[in-house]
Amino acid sequence: MTDAAEARLTVDLDALAANHARLRATAVGAEVAPVVKADGYGLGAGEVSRRLWAEGARRFFVARVGEGEAVRAALGPGRAAQILVLDGAPPGALPRLDAAELTPVLNSLEQARAARAFAGGRGARLQAALHIDTGLNRLGVRPEEAEGLRGAPGLELVLVMSHLACGQDAGHPMNLTQLERFREAAALFPDAPRSLANSAGVFLGEAYHFEVVRPGVTLYGGGPFEAEDPRFGAVARFEAPVLQVRTVPAGESVGYDATFTAARPTRAAIVAAGHADGVLRSGSGRLKVWLGGAKRPVLGSVSMDLVAVDAGDSDIKAGDMAEIIGPNASVDAAAAAAGTISYEILVRISRRARRSYMGSPG
Numbered sequence: 023m024t025d026a027a028e029a030r031l032t033v034d035l036d037a038l039a040a041n042h043a044r045l046r047a048t049a050v051g052a053e054v055a056p057v058v059k060a061d062g063y064g065l066g067a068g069e070v071s072r073r074l075w076a077e078g079a080r081r082f083f084v085a086r087v088g089e090g091e092a093v094r095a096a097l098g099p100g101r102a103a104q105i106l107v108l109d110g111a112p113p114g115a116l117p118r119l120d121a122a123e124l125t126p127v128l129n130s131l132e133q134a135r136a137a138r139a140f141a142g143g144r145g146a147r148l149q150a151a152l153h154i155d156t157g158l159n160r161l162g163v164r165p166e167e168a169e170g171l172r173g174a175p176g177l178e179l180v181l182v183m184s185h186l187a188c189g190q191d192a193g194h195p196m197n198l199t200q201l202e203r204f205r206e207a208a209a210l211f212p213d214a215p216r217s218l219a220n221s222a223g224v225f226l227g228e229a230y231h232f233e234v235v236r237p238g239v240t241l242y243g244g245g246p247f248e249a250e251d252p253r254f255g256a257v258a259r260f261e262a263p264v265l266q267v268r269t270v271p272a273g274e275s276v277g278y279d280a281t282f283t284a285a286r287p288t289r290a291a292i293v294a295a296g297h298a299d300g301v302l303r304s305g306s307g308r309l310k311v312w313l314g315g316a317k318r319p320v321l322g323s324v325s326m327d328l329v330a331v332d333a334g335d336s337d338i339k340a341g342d343m344a345e346i347i348g349p350n351a352s353v354d355a356a357a358a359a360a361g362t363i364s365y366e367i368l369v370r371i372s373r374r375a376r377r378s379y380m381g382s383p384g
């Protein structure tokens with residue numbers, strides 16, 4: 023098998039930088055702090071963070087302590103970014119956070135107490151962010167609990183933040199409710215920069231920007247409102263080769279469970295990517311891929327290693343590459359076909375695909 027004849031993921035770092043620039047131009051006056059959790063939405067947190075540092079990013083968000091350690095290692099000593107861990111300080115994690123110079127996003131009074139005790143033991147103030155829950159009811163202290171953390175000795179609050187539940191639905195009344203709650207609660211900490219907006223929040227208007235915005239998916243080419251958005255270019259290009267083209271006689275079926283039956287003789291291109299590569303099985307019979315200069319539907323079920331694609335009357339042949347995700351097959355379209363969101367499409371692209379990067383590494 024030649025090198026080309028396998029699935030590959032190409033990450034376009036220049037497209038990432040362009041998306042970052044678009045966010046900066048929208049959130050004028052606010053700092054854009056990239057969210058690089060889940061290995062940079064599956065695209066490589068180290069490569070993504072280094073390029074975004076070159077674009078001016080100095081504050082990054084991850085979900086897990088281990089992700090923060092990986093980003094710290096990838097940035098190296100020459101790039102002293104602030105790396106905030108959204109999980110906060112899970113029990114026992116403070117020494118690890120401290121060793122990698124990671125900043126916990128404190129999510130509960132218990133975490134705040136532990137952080138203060140740790141700072142006391144260390145004899146120096148501990149930098150931390152505070153997450154105030156304003157309605158998502160996931161992580162964060164309740165607004166009425168925040169009062170007690172005012173002027174907490176031992177802690178230097180570098181950020182107060184909250185997270186929107188319904189930002190992707192611009193007209194949802196919860197957005198304004200959370201905005202008001204956040205404004206009120208954050209006023210208890212007048213010295214700390216404030217952050218409310220994820221990608222969607224950036225596009226809800228200036229009132230949602232505060233001092234810091236935290237976009238994730240738009241950096242990686244997903245639309246802010248869970249639909250394709252031409253303002254954000256594809257960063258991931260996920261391709262796989264055609265292994266074989268066959269003609270399926272009228273009346274015969276294709277694939278597991280025989281869910282597609284050819285009404286007339288049908289040319290099917292068998293592409294070497296399946297659900298083990300991140301082509302979600304729920305896209306069976308609905309996903310379209312870019313092949314031979316056109317968008318073409320998948321025929322029947324997505325199997326573990328293969329999908330069949332309607333080749334029509336094209337001259338598609340073995341060795342041609344099908345673009346499953348990319349500039350011609352958006353993550354949002356793939357997500358809609360599979361009944362999910364772009365985030366899940368990106369993070370599911372498996373390690374079986376050979377990865378490479380294009381554009382300036384930063």
Ligand SMILES: *Cc1c(COP(=O)(O)O)cnc(C)c1O
Nearest residue numbers: 057185220221222236237238239
């Ligand atoms: C994941 C996440 C983000 C980024 O959200 P996007 O919708 O991808 O922009 C921002 N803030 C928090 C707390 C998150 O968990």
